Amino acid sequence: MAHSVSPTLVHLISSSGFYGAERVVANLCQTLPNINTLVLCLSPGATDTRTFAQHVTRSKAVFISCPNSMSRALSALRQIHTQHPQLILHAHGYKEIVIACLYSWISGSRVIVTQHGFTERNVKSKIYNLINKAFCRWGGVDKIIAVSESIKDTYRAFSVDPLCLIVLPNGLLPQTRLNRKECRAHLASQLNIACDRPIVAYVGRLSAEKDPLLFVDAFFELKQQNPRCFGVIAGEGPLKPVLVDRIQRYQLNDDLVMLGFVEDVEHLLPAIDVLLMTSVTEGTPMTALEAMAAGTVVVSTAVGGVPVIIKHGENGLLIGDRKPRSFADCCAAMLSSPERMAQLSAAAIKTIEEHYNLFAQQSVYENDIYGLDLAS
Numbered sequence: 001m002a003h004s005v006s007p008t009l010v011h012l013i014s015s016s017g018f019y020g021a022e023r024v025v026a027n028l029c030q031t032l033p034n035i036n037t038l039v040l041c042l043s044p045g046a047t048d049t050r051t052f053a054q055h056v057t058r059s060k061a062v063f064i065s066c067p068n069s070m071s072r073a074l075s076a077l078r079q080i081h082t083q084h085p086q087l088i089l090h091a092h093g094y095k096e097i098v099i100a101c102l103y104s105w106i107s108g109s110r111v112i113v114t115q116h117g118f119t120e121r122n123v124k125s126k127i128y129n130l131i132n133k134a135f136c137r138w139g140g141v142d143k144i145i146a147v148s149e150s151i152k153d154t155y156r157a158f159s160v161d162p163l164c165l166i167v168l169p170n171g172l173l174p175q176t177r178l179n180r181k182e183c184r185a186h187l188a189s190q191l192n193i194a195c196d197r198p199i200v201a202y203v204g205r206l207s208a209e210k211d212p213l214l215f216v217d218a219f220f221e222l223k224q225q226n227p228r229c230f231g232v233i234a235g236e237g238p239l240k241p242v243l244v245d246r247i248q249r250y251q252l253n254d255d256l257v258m259l260g261f262v263e264d265v266e267h268l269l270p271a272i273d274v275l276l277m278t279s280v281t282e283g284t285p286m287t288a289l290e291a292m293a294a295g296t297v298v299v300s301t302a303v304g305g306v307p308v309i310i311k312h313g314e315n316g317l318l319i320g321d322r323k324p325r326s327f328a329d330c331c332a333a334m335l336s337s338p339e340r341m342a343q344l345s346a347a348a349i350k351t352i353e354e355h356y357n358l359f360a361q362q363s364v365y366e367n368d369i370y371g372l373d374l375a376s
Contacts, residue, residue, distance in 0.1 A: 007110075008084035009035050009370065010077070012096035014042040014068055017236060017261055018051040019205050020170075020286040021092050021116050026055035027173050031358045032365060035372065036084070037061040040076055042068040042095070051263050073099045081107060088112060088370055094128045101139035112369060114145040117283035117304060118154060119209040133158040143369050147283035148305025166369065169284040169305060171358030172293055175266070177349075180295060183271035191257065197230045198335045201272040203265060203287050204279075206237030214278040214322060216243060220250045221328030226335055231256035234268060270294040273341070274331050278322075282306050289356055292316065292348035297341050299330050309356075315347035 009032075011025045018026075029037050039056050043049050043065055053063040066076045077099070081087060087109040089100040093116075100111045113136060119125050136144055137160045144160065146152035146167050155165055188195045200222065202215040212233060219231040233243065233256070240258070247256055262268050265287075269275065275291040277300035282288075284305045288298050292315065300306050302318040310316035317334065319326050334341055366372050 007086035009037045011039045013092040029059040029061035041065045094132045110142045171356045180270045187271035199272045200274045201232040203234045206239040211278045217324035218327035221324045225332040233258045234262040236261045293352040295345040315351045
């Protein structure tokens with residue numbers, strides 16, 4: 001259904017840095033330049049949103065930050081509404097769905113939801129997921145974008161209207177591919193290591209659903225097989241102190257470094273040999289897509305939408321269990337075969353170019369999701 005008055009699109013998102021969901025939003029802002037777009041970012045006072053804001057404002061989108069409070073978010077939406085008479089609210093998280101639905105009941109604004117994944121690490125998160133699904137079933141949500149079939153199946157099992165559900169994996173903006181040798185030389189210089197040392201990396205939030213501790217365990221096992229390996233952890237999060245302790249216990253301080261949040265991850269990914277993903281749950285992980293686009297081999301747990309992206313042995317590698325030795329054996333085998341790694345790298349690049357181009361999804365967002373007729 002097309003609307004006669006062009007609405008303003010408001011992305012609602014809580015930010016703890018510049019990770020997967022933030023990257024999705026920033027990319028959408030650049031993909032849909034003909035839609036008047038604002039990003040309302042809910043963030044704790046200590047969170048640095050500068051990188052997120054910079055990526056958003058590269059397009060015509062406006063970035064607005066407010067405290068991560070339901071009342072403050074509703075107040076911000078009211079203020080936005082005074083300047084923009086028609087809103088589409090696009091929610092990217094549990095609290096954001098609740099806020100969008102509450103404001104929709106007051107204002108009549110349409111609500112779109114992107115479900116990036118479900119995390120059930122404790123009772124609290126299970127309750128949040130239940131509230132999330134309840135609002136999506138009964139809260140008046142117009143469309144729900146599931147970034148993987150498994151997420152769609154979760155909603156269907158909760159009897160959410162199938163007509164509201166759209167499976168649309170995350171995509172990437174086409175980018176100039178960086179020179180991997182130059183990126184490696186720069187990273188090796190930063191780390192003060194030889195350029196030919198194999199580098200295995202974890203990139204992402206240091207939280208339970210990503211299980212970075214498994215990465216440390218796997219890297220310890222890998223070092224037994226390939227002592228020249230060097231490890232990198234890029235990201236911040238609540239598990240950082242535990243990771244530091246485990247690295248010290250394994251006596252890996254000289255061979256495994258924690259870089260903290262890396263702003264220019266697009267330069268880090270081409271510089272590494274293997275991206276090791278140890279997640280417990282995933283939708284369509286942006287880090288995997290970005291690594292594959294850079295030609296980096298991805299070794300990942302076979303969870304969520306990952307097996308849709310990665311075909312084992314063709315464009316990456318999947319691990320069917322959560323044993324550190326399984327990850328280590330897989331990485332060791334790959335690192336010992338440069339020819340095999342080159343084959344996987346080329347296939348990964350081709351996969352992203354053919355199936356995960358965000359511009360190819362533009363008409364789906366404009367017409368099927370937002371219901372706009374920009375051609376008229």
